[in-house]
Amino acid sequence: MTLRLPHNMRSWLFNALLCANLAACNDNQTTPPPAAATPTPVAAPLATAQNSPTTTSLPAPFALAQQKNCVVCHSISSKMVGPSWISVSERYRNDNNAVNTLTTRILNGGSGTFGAVVMPPQTANLTPEEAKYLAQWVLTLK
Numbered sequence: 618m619t620l621r622l623p624h625n626m627r628s629w630l631f632n633a634l635l636c637a638n639l640a641a642c643n644d645n646q647t648t649p650p651p652a653a654a655t656p657t658p659v660a661a662p663l664a665t666a667q668n669s670p671t672t673t674s675l676p677a678p679f680a681l682a683q684q685k686n687c688v689v690c691h692s693i694s695s696k697m698v699g700p701s702w703i704s705v706s707e708r709y710r711n712d713n714n715a716v717n718t719l720t721t722r723i724l725n726g727g728s729g730t731f732g733a734v735v736m737p738p739q740t741a742n743l744t745p746e747e748a749k750y751l752a753q754w755v756l757t758l759k
């Protein structure tokens with residue numbers, strides 16, 4: 618006699634793994650997990666989908682900022698190690714060249730605009746396209 622996992626439990630497990638990877642399944646709650654279904658260390662084939670950010674389809678800007686660790690030093694609305702991005706946006710509000718200026722500043726880092734603390738260069742972390750995308754987004758913040 619063999620112990621068989623009921624089919625519905627297997628599909629629940631699959632869904633749980635899927636949700637853990639996509640982190641976007643909150644609005645689709647199905648039945649709660651059966652108590653016996655402890656997480657099993659199954660290799661998740663879906664993880665590869667996130668590993669290669671192509672330059673043609675960038676993630677949402679804040680997600681990219683998180684992924685690139687900008688949020689270690691910045692938040693949208695409060696000053697941390699770096700200025701809040703709203704204060705950056707305010708400072709450049711009337712600057713027609715702001716996208717270029719900030720793209721360059723994001724890539725090269727620097728100091729002196731908001732204080733003496735230095736932002737480290739991000740050239741190893743970001744493509745110029747990603748830097749421009751983040752600069753454009755920061756400038757939309759209010």
Ligand code: HEC
Nearest residue numbers: 685687690698699722727728729730731732734735736751
């Ligand atoms: C180690 C901390 C740190 C990290 C990581 C960091 N920054 Fe900064 N950032 C700073 C500091 C400090 C300043 C202020 C520099 C100044 O006063 O000129 C700054 C300034 C900026 C500015 C304004 C530049 C200017 O000239 O006005 C932008 C935009 C910015 N950061 C975006 C980002 C983005 C996007 C990332 C992630 C790719 C990032 N930062 C990562 C610390 C950091």
